[in-house]
Amino acid sequence: MRRKWTLKSLAENASMSRSVFARRFQDVLGETPMDYLANLRMAKASEQLMTSNNTISEVAERVGHQSGNAFNTAFKRVVGGTPRQFATQF
Numbered sequence: 001m002r003r004k005w006t007l008k009s010l011a012e013n014a015s016m017s018r019s020v021f022a023r024r025f026q027d028v029l030g031e032t033p034m035d036y037l038a039n040l041r042m043a044k045a046s047e048q049l050m051t052s053n054n055t056i057s058e059v060a061e062r063v064g065h066q067s068g069n070a071f072n073t074a075f076k077r078v079v080g081g082t083p084r085q086f087a088t089q090f
Contacts, residue, residue, distance in 0.1 A: 003064065005037055042078040045071075049087040056083045 011021035025033045041063040048059045060071035
C-alpha cells in the first residue's frame with residue numbers, strides 16, 4: 001500500500017488511457033479508482049488500528065500516507081471519525 005498510486009499509473013498498468021480506465025473502473029465497481037483506493041487504505045488502516053500495537057503514525061505510513069495530518073483528514077472523511085477516536089473504541 002505504500003506505493004503512491006495515481007490515476008495515470010493505474011491506467012498505464014492496465015494499458016489504457018486515464019479516461020477509459022476511470023470510466024470502466026467506475027462502471028464495474030461503482031466508484032472511482034481513487035475513491036476505491038482511499039476506501040481500501042482506510043479499511044487496512046482500521047484493521048491495523050484494531051489488531052496491532054502500531055502507533056497512528058506507523059499505520060499512516062503503512063497505508064501510504066507520508067503526512068499524519070493527511071492521514072487524519074482522509075481517515076475522518078472515509079470512516080467518520082479520527083484514527084484516535086477509532087482506536088480508542090477497541
